[in-house]
Amino acid sequence: xxxxxxxxxxxxxxxxxxxxxxxxxxxxxxxxxxxxxxxxxxxxxxxxxxxxxxxxxxxxxxxxxxxxxxxxxxxxxxxxxxxxxxxxxxxxxxxxxxxxxxxxxxxxxxxxxxxxxxxxxxxxxxxxxxxxxxxxxxxxxxxxxxxxxxxxxxxxxxxxxxxxxxxxxxxxxxxxxxxxxxxxxxxxxxxxxxxxxxxxxxxxxxxxxxxxxxxxxxxxxxxxxxxxxxxxxxxxxxxxxxxxxxxxxxxxxxxxxxxxxxxxxxxxxxxxxxxxxxxxxxxxxxxxxxxxxxxxxxxxxxxxxxxxxxxxx
Amino acid sequence: xxxxxxxxxxxxxxxxxxxxxxxxxxxxxxxxxxxxxxxxxxxxxxxxxxxxxxxxxxxxxxxxxxxxxxxxxxxxxxxxxxxxxxxxxxxxxxxxxxxxxxxxxxxxxxxxxxxxxxxxxxxxxxxxxxxxxxxxxxxxxxxxxxxxxxxxxxxxxxxxxxxxxxxxxxxxxxxxxxxxxxxxxxxxxxxxxxxxxxxxxxxxxxxxxxxxxxxxxxxxxxxxxxxxxxxxxxxxxxxxxxxxxxxxxxxxxxxxxxxxxxxxxxxxxxx
Numbered sequence: 001x002x003x004x005x006x007x008x009x010x011x012x013x014x015x016x017x018x019x020x021x022x023x024x025x026x027x028x029x030x031x032x033x034x035x036x037x038x039x040x041x042x043x044x045x046x047x048x049x050x051x052x053x054x055x056x057x058x059x060x061x062x063x064x065x066x067x068x069x070x071x072x073x074x075x076x077x078x079x080x081x082x083x084x085x086x087x088x089x090x091x092x093x094x095x096x097x098x099x100x101x102x103x104x105x106x107x108x109x110x111x112x113x114x115x116x117x118x119x120x121x122x123x124x125x126x127x128x129x130x131x132x133x134x135x136x137x138x139x140x141x142x143x144x145x146x147x148x149x150x151x152x153x154x155x156x157x158x159x160x161x162x163x164x165x166x167x168x169x170x171x172x173x174x175x176x177x178x179x180x181x182x183x184x185x186x187x188x189x190x191x192x193x194x195x196x197x198x199x200x201x202x203x204x205x206x207x208x209x210x211x212x213x214x215x216x217x218x219x220x221x222x223x224x225x226x227x228x229x230x231x232x233x234x235x236x237x238x239x240x241x242x243x244x245x246x247x248x249x250x251x252x253x254x255x256x257x258x259x260x261x262x263x264x265x266x267x268x269x270x271x272x273x274x275x276x277x278x279x280x281x282x283x284x285x286x287x288x289x290x291x292x293x294x295x296x297x298x299x300x301x302x303x304x305x306x307x308x309x310x311x312x313x
Numbered sequence: 314x315x316x317x318x319x320x321x322x323x324x325x326x327x328x329x330x331x332x333x334x335x336x337x338x339x340x341x342x343x344x345x346x347x348x349x350x351x352x353x354x355x356x357x358x359x360x361x362x363x364x365x366x367x368x369x370x371x372x373x374x375x376x377x378x379x380x381x382x383x384x385x386x387x388x389x390x391x392x393x394x395x396x397x398x399x400x401x402x403x404x405x406x407x408x409x410x411x412x413x414x415x416x417x418x419x420x421x422x423x424x425x426x427x428x429x430x431x432x433x434x435x436x437x438x439x440x441x442x443x444x445x446x447x448x449x450x451x452x453x454x455x456x457x458x459x460x461x462x463x464x465x466x467x468x469x470x471x472x473x474x475x476x477x478x479x480x481x482x483x484x485x486x487x488x489x490x491x492x493x494x495x496x497x498x499x500x501x502x503x504x505x506x507x508x509x510x511x512x513x514x515x516x517x518x519x520x521x522x523x524x525x526x527x528x529x530x531x532x533x534x535x536x537x538x539x540x541x542x543x544x545x546x547x548x549x550x551x552x553x554x555x556x557x558x559x560x561x562x563x564x565x566x567x568x569x570x571x572x573x574x575x576x577x578x579x580x581x582x583x584x
Contacts, residue, residue: 026448050444053478058471061434065441068376068419068427069449073441088431089468093438097419097428 004167007199008106010142011163012037014149015074015104019045022153024070028063030056030077035165036106038076056081060089060101067099072153075101079108079121079162083128094158095131102152103128104161109249110277110294111166111199111287120282125197126254128160129227135159135180136227138248138256140201141170144224147178155180162198164249166287169202171222181225183233189217192305193237193244197223197256200247200275206298211305218305226256234263238270243308245273247301249291252276271311273304317360318527324394325355325527329556330583331390331403337576339407342415345566347387349491349524349551350458356530357456358391366396369423375453376442378427380435381460381489382416383568388425389413397424433466436486440476443484443544454538457486462494465503470515476544477516484544485537489524491553493564512546524549556583 019025026048033039042049052059063073082105094101112120128136139145152159187208196204201222208218246257257274277294328351336342362375379388393400405411412421416430429435439457446453492499509519518540522529537545554560557579
């Protein structure tokens with residue numbers, strides 16, 4: 001396995017490149033630039049970096065104002081505070097007027113680790129995808145993160161990019177082709193479809209390997225865009241496999257699992273098993289320990305796959 | 314000077330007539346805080362701000378953000394008077410399919426610089442505009458109008474701190490200090506005083522005026538333009554419902570529309 005890179009690291013690096021390519025890119029942070037990795041941009045383009053202090057509501061609305069005068073603001077803080085504290089600013093200052101703000105939120109999910117449940121955002125996908133006109137990206141690795149960010153600059157309108165604190169394996173090659181809203185099939189299979197997002201994509205690939213050893217062929221679908229969801233890819237996977245497992249580092253309520261359940265219920269109902277945080281808050285621990293604790297592992301996905309296959313008619 | 318003042322007073326009166334008429338037509342909305350702001354809006358739109366109604370998106374224009382978005386009628390009246398859209402359209406206020414939403418919607422109506430209504434947020438967006446325009450080296454100025462009840466929002470003070478910190482001397486705000494909010498007098502509901510001291514403490518240049526005195530409004534705006542290194546807050550003492558005798562200083566007229574006979578009486582007073 002290649003060296004693990006956190007998606008926030010990839011964000012910090014790509015942001016500097018975006019700043020070089022486009023003079024309208026500006027960055028706002030809330031006293032977390034060393035953690036969100038926007039500090040490289042700050043050092044390179046100090047005039048285009050605004051540290052707004054610990055005031056996330058003002059940060060989001062200020063970003064909206066910057067967008068009205070032609071800037072492409074990247075608003076960064078932890079996912080908890082971006083989508084929790086500043087939800088209504090995102091709704092009313094950014095989404096309601098369809099402004100061109102990119103919310104790049106780091107430290108999403110339980111892999112925040114030791115800081116504990118107060119800082120582990122497991123609801124942000126649910127909240128962001130409920131907003132009309134919001135694009136929601138959850139990249140799986142460093143390559144996909146850079147691609148999401150480049151796409152975000154091209155999209156006219158609000159974009160939420162969910163990033164993580166901890167290192168994840170790089171699963172995509174340099175030739176990776178990214179199209180917003182188009183899920184990526186990473187492995188073919190016909191017994192069960194593993195539909196994953198974010199850091200759970202690599203876990204799904206591992207799970208597929210493990211399932212293959214016991215004769216179960218799993219299809220693996222990487223859903224980097226939660227909204228707009230690739231309904232075609234989800235339905236196709238359901239048709240081919242007749243059973244679906246979703247996997248996300250997020251609550252099973254409102255996130256990828258819910259989005260897939262809605263899609264299957266409306267278009268092609270098949271047995272579904274959701275892997276995610278099961279309606280509980282996080283807690284302190286090492287990221288790997290927490291993933292294990294909440295069953296957000298390849299073993300958790302394997303177990304879910306076996307369960308859902310048993311439900312097939 | 315006197316001619317200019319008289320013309321701006323006449324414009325303010327026309328704005329007030331539009332406010333009363335459109336709210337009567339709409340059957341709901343916020344007359345009190347729209348009427349209290351009419352003189353400031355008249356000066357901004359018909360003297361101070363560089364605008365071109367023919368080219369509402371002209372990059373060189375000054376910006377105005379109505380942070381107290383519920384006073385939408387005063388903004389709509391000024392925009393119609395200025396020629397952004399036909400005066401006749403004011404009658405569509407708050408009706409299904411109208412460009413004149415209950416609170417301003419920048420996506421629907423030309424001349425509206427920001428969608429506002431959720432208190433506290435518009436002020437922050439004005440800061441974003443001021444930061445962005447300054448970054449581009451432009452000389453456009455940004456204006457915002459805040460309510461006195463609105464400054465109870467925590468976000469106002471986050472924004473106040475940021476504007477002072479960034480030394481945004483291209484930003485000028487009015488605080489419409491009519492001392493009434495929905496539940497009663499501001500100092501009873503949640504006292505915001507002392508306001509001048511608060512804004513000075515947040516590194517703003519503060520000017521206190523009578524918000525219905527056109528001359529004082531003009532002078533304050535000139536002083537704001539001349540002030541370097543600090544944003545300016547113009548604390549304007551006003552009368553809620555100003556210009557309509559039965560609405561003046563009556564909290565009940567915060568969010569109630571006048572009935573036809575009340576519209577008639579108000580228009581007679583504003584003739």
